[in-house]
Amino acid sequence: MTADASHRKPDMPWIEACTTQDIDEEDLIRFDHDARTFAIYQGPDGTFFCTDGLCTHEDVHLSDGLVMGYVIECPKHNGQFDYRTGEAKRSPACRNLQTYNVRLEGERVLVEIP
Amino acid sequence: MGVVIVGAGEAGVRAAFALREAGYQGAVTLLSEEPDLPYERPPLSKSPDALRPIAPEEAYRAAGIRLRLGIWVTHVDIGRKRAETSDGPLAYDHLLLATGAEARRLPGFPEAVHLRRRADAGALFARIVPGARLTVLGAGFIGMELAAVARGLGAQVTVLEVGPRILCRAVPAELAALLHARHAGEGVRIVTDAAAAPLPGALRLASGEVIAHDLLVAGVGSVPRTDLAERIGLEIDNGIVVDAGHQTSAPGIFAAGDCCALRQEAGVLRLESWRIARDQGEAAARAMLGLSAVGSVPYFWSDQYDLCLQVVGLPGGAPLASRVLPGGGRMLFEADAEGRLTRAAALGRDNELARDIKLAERLIAAGIAPVAEALADPGISLKSLLGAGTAVAKAT
Ligand SMILES: Cc1cc2nc3c(=O)[nH]c(=O)nc-3n(C[C@H](O)[C@H](O)[C@H](O)COP(=O)(O)OP(=O)(O)OC[C@H]3O[C@@H](n4cnc5c(N)ncnc54)[C@H](O)[C@@H]3O)c2cc1C
Numbered sequence: 001m002t003a004d005a006s007h008r009k010p011d012m013p014w015i016e017a018c019t020t021q022d023i024d025e026e027d028l029i030r031f032d033h034d035a036r037t038f039a040i041y042q043g044p045d046g047t048f049f050c051t052d053g054l055c056t057h058e059d060v061h062l063s064d065g066l067v068m069g070y071v072i073e074c075p076k077h078n079g080q081f082d083y084r085t086g087e088a089k090r091s092p093a094c095r096n097l098q099t100y101n102v103r104l105e106g107e108r109v110l111v112e113i114p
Numbered sequence: 115m116g117v118v119i120v121g122a123g124e125a126g127v128r129a130a131f132a133l134r135e136a137g138y139q140g141a142v143t144l145l146s147e148e149p150d151l152p153y154e155r156p157p158l159s160k161s162p163d164a165l166r167p168i169a170p171e172e173a174y175r176a177a178g179i180r181l182r183l184g185i186w187v188t189h190v191d192i193g194r195k196r197a198e199t200s201d202g203p204l205a206y207d208h209l210l211l212a213t214g215a216e217a218r219r220l221p222g223f224p225e226a227v228h229l230r231r232r233a234d235a236g237a238l239f240a241r242i243v244p245g246a247r248l249t250v251l252g253a254g255f256i257g258m259e260l261a262a263v264a265r266g267l268g269a270q271v272t273v274l275e276v277g278p279r280i281l282c283r284a285v286p287a288e289l290a291a292l293l294h295a296r297h298a299g300e301g302v303r304i305v306t307d308a309a310a311a312p313l314p315g316a317l318r319l320a321s322g323e324v325i326a327h328d329l330l331v332a333g334v335g336s337v338p339r340t341d342l343a344e345r346i347g348l349e350i351d352n353g354i355v356v357d358a359g360h361q362t363s364a365p366g367i368f369a370a371g372d373c374c375a376l377r378q379e380a381g382v383l384r385l386e387s388w389r390i391a392r393d394q395g396e397a398a399a400r401a402m403l404g405l406s407a408v409g410s411v412p413y414f415w416s417d418q419y420d421l422c423l424q425v426v427g428l429p430g431g432a433p434l435a436s437r438v439l440p441g442g443g444r445m446l447f448e449a450d451a452e453g454r455l456t457r458a459a460a461l462g463r464d465n466e467l468a469r470d471i472k473l474a475e476r477l478i479a480a481g482i483a484p485v486a487e488a489l490a491d492p493g494i495s496l497k498s499l500l501g502a503g504t505a506v507a508k509a510t
Contacts, residue, residue: 026497056164063464066472075468076415078389091131091392092168 014103017050021107028072028083030063033113038100039063040109041083048102049083050111052090056088056095076112117402118143118206120187120199120342122152124388125371126212127168128395134177136403140207142179145199147186158235159259160417162242162267165232165289165417177450190346192364208366208402211343211354212395215336215372220251223312226332229256235435240328244268249317249327252306253280255416257333258293261302262418272325274308274317278305283412286446288436289423289461296421311400336386338373351375353384360398368402370394383428387414411475420463424471427457427478435489441466447474470496 017031018074030053031038037053039062040090055062055074064075072083080090086097117133119126122144130144142347146152151171155165174181180202188208189198217228227238238260242248246269250257253275261271273280280297282289297304311318316326338353349355349363353375360368371391375382390412397407415424433446434455439445443462450456458474460467473496477484484499 060465064468066469068476073472075465075472078413091128 011050012112012114015110015113016108018107018109019107020048020104022109023048026067026069028063028065028067031111036113038111038113039072039083040102040111041067041072043084048104048109050100050102051083051086051097055079056097057092062097100112104107115205115207116143117208117210117399118204119144119212120197121211121212121214121339121371121373122146122148122168122181122183123155123212123214123371123374124168125214125395125398126210126389127152128211128392129212129370129399130174130179131169131177132396132399132404134179136400136405138399138403142177143204143206144174144179144181145185145187145204146181146183148231149184151183152181153232154388155230158232158297159229159256159263161263162235162239167431186292186366187342190342190367192346192367195366208368210395210398210402211362211367211369211373212371212391212398213339213342213369213373214391215338217332218337220332220334223251223330223332225312225315225327225330226251229260230336236395236419238329238331239267242267242269245270246328247326248272248329248331249274249325251310251317251330251332252334253277253282253306254333254335255281256333256339258297258418259416260331261297262300265300265302266419272303272305272327274310274325275304275306276308276321278306280304280306283299284425284429285423286433286448286459288446289444292444292461293418296419300419330478336372337386337387338375340373343369343373351382353382355382359401360394361401368398370398385412387412389413409479411478413471413475421461422464422467423459423461423465425457425459426471426475427455429457431456435486435504437470438466438492440492443467445470445474447484447486447489449483453486454478473497473500476500 023029026044028039028041039051039053041049057079060076064096066073071080073080079092081097086099088096103110130142153167154166185199185201187197187199217230242264248264248269248271250273253273264271280294309320316324318324340350343354354369356369356374360370362369372386375384393410400407413426431450434447434449437445439462445460448457455477486495
């Protein structure tokens with residue numbers, strides 16, 4: 001979900017979350033901002049993504065989970081999400097994850113957080 | 115007609131939803147003897163007021179699942195494909211028994227209470243107050259989790275175990291020893307090799323010591339609910355015997371979850387865990403529709419204090435390697451005679467071990483025989499062992 005700047009509302013701030021070096025390919029990190037927690041991913045093709053940081057089944061940080069391809073598996077109960085779209089792929093995660101736009105400026109990873 | 119599911123625990127509920135996910139259009143009726151909206155059992159022993167529904171009520175409605183609470187199945191007429199319930203007969207095309215298990219009762223300890231249901235947890239935690247003396251009989255998962263929570267609530271806790279160590283059945287000795295030390299550090303008194311005799315309000319140990327209690331809890335395992343299956347005449351062997359497709363000895367009748375025992379080359383295998391119950395429910399639902407299920411590796415976890423234990427695979431292998439996790443946790447690997455990984459067990463803080471356990475699950479599922487030195491080296495990611503280059507491929 002790379003952002004298209006032309007569609008962006010002016011009041012949506014882009015927050016610098018990390019650098020491209022901070023996340024391995026096919027991996028994720030946790031990013032806390034303003035009392036909220038997010039997960040930032042690098043896909044196997046080098047594209048970056050961002051979702052809410054907690055699993056929708058139970059408040060567990062997804063950053064402890066495992067990324068395989070474009071799927072993040074919750075560390076506790078095996079729920080799976082496609083982190084590009086937030087779609088819940090396997091129960092018990094029945095609710096989708098919220099996703100956020102990501103854009104790169106050089107090595108800086110920026111996330112659009114409403 | 116349609117599918118009738120007996121029991122709305124993890125297995126039954128998962129089966130109901132899996133039928134819809136697989137495109138089944140017929141009627142799905144889910145019967146639960148318990149009055150509550152189906153709920154998860156694991157939280158019951160992990161926190162005093164945790165009640166988590168397996169799915170919200172709307173989800174059943176949205177999926178067209180007829181959930182009938184407080185209704186139990188008394189008999190099944192196999193010939194006429196009819197289930198007799200406390201609320202009248204119900205015809206079916208396929209029947210799934212997901213009747214679960216119940217706490218094993220300890221004969222001779224009339225004061226002992228057990229923990230299986232929501233109501234048990236409510237009654238039990240009402241009595242775990244600061245200063246209350248709690249004695250737990252049996253150092254299994256439920257007993258040790260309860261001990262940890264009760265300490266947090268300020269109770270005085272004693273755990274008595276007849277065996278030589280805690281968590282004898284399912285946890286490698288090295289990890290059990292770490293957990294034991296943590297409990298001791300938190301002030302739980304653990305007595306192993308303990309033979310206890312009941313007195314009013316107390317237990318007497320073989321040494322003569324008398325341990326008084328305000329609350330006595332027995333956590334001595336569970337027994338499968340096979341009463342209905344026995345009445346129908348299904349084959350039972352420590353559970354309702356099923357084949358790999360969760361078919362019982364009667365055609366059209368399936369069983370899944372804690373109540374069933376899988377027929378294996380050498381005897382039967384009964385597994386009791388949250389995820390296995392779900393996986394089996396899904397597998398049984400798919401089998402009813404003639405669909406195959408994705409294979410899964412047995413897995414369970416336990417939470418005690420801020421420690422999490424996770425085990426994937428089955429016991430029976432030989433120790434292969436031990437790995438120190440980044441957060442200081444520990445992970446043990448076992449392998450079969452050909453060196454293929456059979457089980458990984460890890461203990462660590464919170465979820466630090468989750469990733470490595472999931473990778474171990476994939477190594478087990480793929481039949482990979484990793485080099486012991488690589489498993490033991492925290493600098494080598496387990497993910498890299500999944501690739502063909504670094505792992506010895508399946509031997510046979
Ligand atoms: C306190 C506790 C803590 C646990 N913690 C963990 C954990 O940390 N990790 C883990 O992996 N596993 C844990 N488990 C195990 C896990 O919860 C079980 O493996 C799982 O619940 C099994 O699901 P099931 O659907 O097979 O059976 P159950 O959940 O037992 O559900 C069966 C249901 O069928 C009903 N029933 C039976 N007979 C009939 C009938 N004739 N008519 C109608 N209804 C009927 C029963 O009343 C019950 O509601 C725990 C279990 C308990 C009790």
